[in-house]
Amino acid sequence: MGRWAIAVHGGAGVDPNLPLQRQEEAKQLLTRCLNLGISALTSNLSAIDVVELVVRELETDPIFNSGRGSALTEKGTVEMEASIMDGPKRRCGAVSGVTTVKNPISLARLVMDKSPHSYLAFDGAEDFARKQGVELVDNEYFITPDNVGMLKLAKEAKAILFDYRVPTTAYETCGAGVESPLYMNGMPISVYAPETVGCVVVDREGRCAAATSTGGLMNKMTGRIGDSPLIGAGTYACDVCGVSCTGEGEAIIRGTLAREVAAVMEYKGLGLQQAVDFVIKHRLDEGLAGLIAVSHTGEVAYGFNCNGMFRGCATEDGFMEVGIWE
Numbered sequence: 001m002g003r004w005a006i007a008v009h010g011g012a013g014v015d016p017n018l019p020l021q022r023q024e025e026a027k028q029l030l031t032r033c034l035n036l037g038i039s040a041l042t043s044n045l046s047a048i049d050v051v052e053l054v055v056r057e058l059e060t061d062p063i064f065n066s067g068r069g070s071a072l073t074e075k076g077t078v079e080m081e082a083s084i085m086d087g088p089k090r091r092c093g094a095v096s097g098v099t100t101v102k103n104p105i106s107l108a109r110l111v112m113d114k115s116p117h118s119y120l121a122f123d124g125a126e127d128f129a130r131k132q133g134v135e136l137v138d139n140e141y142f143i144t145p146d147n148v149g150m151l152k153l154a155k156e157a158k159a160i161l162f163d164y165r166v167p168t169t170a171y172e173t174c175g176a177g178v179e180s181p182l183y184m185n186g187m188p189i190s191v192y193a194p195e196t197v198g199c200v201v202v203d204r205e206g207r208c209a210a211a212t213s214t215g216g217l218m219n220k221m222t223g224r225i226g227d228s229p230l231i232g233a234g235t236y237a238c239d240v241c242g243v244s245c246t247g248e249g250e251a252i253i254r255g256t257l258a259r260e261v262a263a264v265m266e267y268k269g270l271g272l273q274q275a276v277d278f279v280i281k282h283r284l285d286e287g288l289a290g291l292i293a294v295s296h297t298g299e300v301a302y303g304f305n306c307n308g309m310f311r312g313c314a315t316e317d318g319f320m321e322v323g324i325w326e
Contacts, residue, residue: 002206003298003316004041008033008054010064010310011195012247012290014324023324029063030312030322037201038314047201047209047242048086048109055082055105055211058197062144064310065195067103070142070215072151073222078142080215081229082108083119087208087237087296094229097122102135105213108229110134119229142215154219195310196228198235198244202294204316208242210235210258216249227252232259240265241272243293246309251287255279261293273301280305 008030037054045053059067070078082104083094093112096119101107110132111120120128129136196214212235214228226249227234234245236258243258252258260279264270270278272295280291280303290304292311300313312322 001204002202002296004201004203005294005298005300005313005315006034006037006041006050006054006199006201007244007292007294007300007302007311007313008037008058008197008199009244009246009290009292009302009312010058010197012304012309013288013306014308014310016307018324025063026310026324027312027322029058029061030310033057033199034312034314034320034322037199041201041203041316044204046205047203047207048084050201050203051199051209051211051242052084052105052109054199054201055084055197055213056103058199059103059105059213064197065215066197066213067215068142069144069147071218071220072143072147072215073224074155074219075222076143076148076151077222078139078215079220079222079224080104080142080213081225082211082213083229083231083235084108084112084211085209085231085235085237085242086112087210087239087242090238092118092231092235092237094119094231094235095121095125096225096229097223098125098129099139100126100136101129102137102141105211107132107134108211108213118231121225122223147218150218196234196246198228198246198292200237200242200244200292200294202242202296202298206296208237208240208294208296210237210242210244212244212246226250227257232256234258236262238262239296241275241293241295243291245289245291247289247304247306248287251284252289255283255285255287257283257289257291261291265295271295272299273303276301276303279303
């Protein structure tokens with residue numbers, strides 16, 4: 001029997017002026033989700049079941065950008081995406097453009113378990129959800145007053161916002177005012193902290209799993225797909241490790257960030273934390289992102305190249321940490 005380990009995240013790139021109350025609410029949610037996962041692991045649930053369970057909890061709470069509380073498109077609607085991967089046989093499932101599915105991560109799990117495919121999107125994903133009998137809600141369920149207000153600000157600034165709740169006015173590592181934009185695929189955007197959610201787990205059998213879910217960018221173009229549902233970019237799990245990423249989706253996609261962690265472990269012989277550090281330093285180019293990871297031997301690691309990352313991690317030997325900053 002091996003040792004279990006778990007990590008969760010609520011997004012990398014945090015406004016340094018984030019109100020203390022908001023920080024505390026985020027840490028309380030991360031702690032609750034960690035404890036939920038720990039309880040499941042000590043009850044011998046499999047890694048794949050635990051990552052789905054934890055991400056469902058994150059999707060249900062509006063604090064982070066997934067499920068209820070997701071960012072709004074330029075049309076004021078919500079389009080969500082998620083992916084999940086089971087390490088032992090590299091089975092995976094992903095969805096994009098879902099608008100009525102209460103828990104997108106569970107639909108991604110059903111794509112993996114109940115369909116011949118790995119990825120369904122938009123109308124096809126919605127049709128599959130209805131056939132599978134998953135819980136559906138009106139799109140309005142996902143929309144919060146904060147989102148509506150921040151979409152208005154984004155449109156006034158003619159900007160795409162990552163962290164739509166706490167805009168900054170000065171250029172920081174992960175934040176830029178409209179007058180000092182960062183760039184995404186060569187296009188200037190006003191950037192704030194992304195708040196994608198994710199979970200990675202290794203169970204006592206040494207099985208790794210990963211899951212990631214998001215509402216994407218505030219004021220994004222309809223139909224935009226980020227890294228979160230892309231296997232190998234935002235999510236990856238294999239016999240060696242499980243990884244979930246967060247941050248500038250376009251940079252994560254270009255760097256195939258999640259798969260790169262496994263690749264340098266497999267081909268360069270790096271340990272988990274070494275692999276995470278290497279990938280964050282050498283595979284993001286000028287992108288800003290973070291990730292969490294577990295190894296099949298029960299290690300846990302994280303890394304980011306911006307102001308902070310909402311994260312929590314725990315291991316069977318009693319270690320537990322919840323944090324935001326370095």
